[in-house]
Amino acid sequence: MQRTMRSLLNQRVITENQRNDPLFLQSVARAMQVLSAFHTADGAMSLSEIAQQAGIDRSAAQRIVHTLRELGYLKRDNENSGFLPELRILDHTLDYLSLxxxxxxxxxxxxxxxxxxxxxxxxxxxxxxxxxxxxxxxxxxxxxxxxxxxxxxxxxxxxxxxxxxxxxxxxxxxxxxxxxxxxxxxxxxxxxxxxxxxxxxxxxxxxxxxxxxxxxxxxxxxxxxxxxxxxxxxxxxxxxxxxxxxxxxxxxxxxxxxxxxxxxxxxxx
Missing domain, CATH: 3.30.450.40 (GAF domain)
Structure with missing residues (x-):
């Protein structure tokens, strides 16, 4: 299989400069880290796997995953064994490609x-x-x-x-x-x-x-x-x-x- 490179935001830990930046929203950063966790996935990911890959605790991952599901960015897979990106992410891909x-x-x-x-x-x-x-x-x-x-x-x-x-x-x-x-x-x-x-x-x-x-x-x-x-x-x-x-x-x-x-x-x- 051809080697694949992906951006991981490439930091799983929010830096001190970011913490001290009054315009930087840590909650948004964590949500993007959750979405970026799928960059390394071969299939559906469990909450524990998402939390580990995103560098956050399981409780935070659960809240973020729930929010993203409600907004249509994540879904349960057909076997209900984990989570996958949902179709709405492609709306943002189209935005990028067309603009x-x-x-x-x-x-x-x-x-x-x-x-x-x-x-x-x-x-x-x-x-x-x-x-x-x-x-x-x-x-x-x-x-x-x-x-x-x-x-x-x-x-x-x-x-x-x-x-x-x-x-x-x-x-x-x-x-x-x-x-x-x-x-x-x-x-x-x-x-x-x-x-x-x-x-x-x-x-x-x-x-x-x-x-x-x-x-x-x-x-x-x-x-x-x-x-x-x-x-x-x-x-x-x-x-x-x-x-x-x-x-x-x-x-x-x-x-x-x-x-x-x-x-x-x-x-x-």
């Missing part, structure tokens, strides 16, 4: 790119040590995880992630690598920081990043960064194909000109 200017501007461009290339085209958004897929245009060969909006992969080893890193300065890149979990996703994932920096420099020089079998065995992917109006990287276009269909040179020569043009059309929104 985000990058996604809104990118969608017609990505559709045209997918028609021209006829391989999988993804839009990812930059979130520090990971990139999060916000749009996915499928090809004929897919896995379950390759279809999911919200799925994320490490910045350091994905083609789009390295393309994004190539638009940052070396100190910023090193800081991200220092805070990244550099464990391999596949046996071919490059995890040595010096080798990753070399790949980032290569992407700076070429205008794109290539990753061969670093996220999925048998797959080659090319990434091109998308920048905002301040010329800062905010996301990337990824195009992925099968190594049974493409050589590296043929894939690069076919994909890079079209992906680069698409990235320019989306950038500086």
């Amino acid at each position: 985000n200017p990058v996604i809104r501007n990118a969608t017609p461009v990505l559709l045209e790119l997918r028609r021209n290339i006829r391989e999988r085209v993804d839009l990812s958004l930059f979130d520090d040590t990971r990139v999060v897929y916000a749009a996915r245009m499928q090809s004929k060969r897919e896995t379950f995880f390759a279809t999911l909006v919200g799925h994320s992969v490490p910045t350091f080893c994905s083609s789009g992630g390295r393309a994004i890193l190539s638009r940052l300065n070396d100190n910023e890149v090193r800081d991200i690598l220092d805070r990244s979990d550099l464990n391999p996703v596949t046996p071919r994932t490059i995890t040595d920081p010096v080798a990753i920096l070399d790949k980032v420099q290569e992407a700076r020089e070429q205008g794109y990043a290539l990753a061969r079998e670093e996220i999925l065995i048998g797959e080659i992917a090319l990434g091109v960064a998308i920048t905002d109006k301040h010329d800062r990287p905010c996301g990337a276009i990824h195009v992925a194909g099968s190594l049974s269909d493409w050589t590296t040179d043929a894939f690069r020569d076919r994909v890079f000109p079209l992906a680069s043009e698409a990235a320019r059309a989306i950038s500086r929104f």
Whole structure:
């Protein structure tokens, strides 16, 4: 199974600065910690599991879960053995997808790119040590995880992630690598920081990043960064194909000109 990265708010304990912030509502933070507990779940979670994962006591978890059920954000599973997210959470997903200017501007461009290339085209958004897929245009060969909006992969080893890193300065890149979990996703994932920096420099020089079998065995992917109006990287276009269909040179020569043009059309929104 492909490695999945999720944001965990990434703190289970409210910090001292947050406690002293008069505008910070600890009750809201705990509710979000409860919802975030499901990021690591493989199925329904019990109250005790939710409390442990959220870093709160069981009594607090019970009250928060009850409130979220009443509001339509959590539900009992069919076997009544635990709790699951409810449909209403998707309302907020739609809010994000429809109101985000990058996604809104990118969608017609990505559709045209997918028609021209006829391989999988993804839009990812930059979130520090990971990139999060916000749009996915499928090809004929897919896995379950390759279809999911919200799925994320490490910045350091994905083609789009390295393309994004190539638009940052070396100190910023090193800081991200220092805070990244550099464990391999596949046996071919490059995890040595010096080798990753070399790949980032290569992407700076070429205008794109290539990753061969670093996220999925048998797959080659090319990434091109998308920048905002301040010329800062905010996301990337990824195009992925099968190594049974493409050589590296043929894939690069076919994909890079079209992906680069698409990235320019989306950038500086």
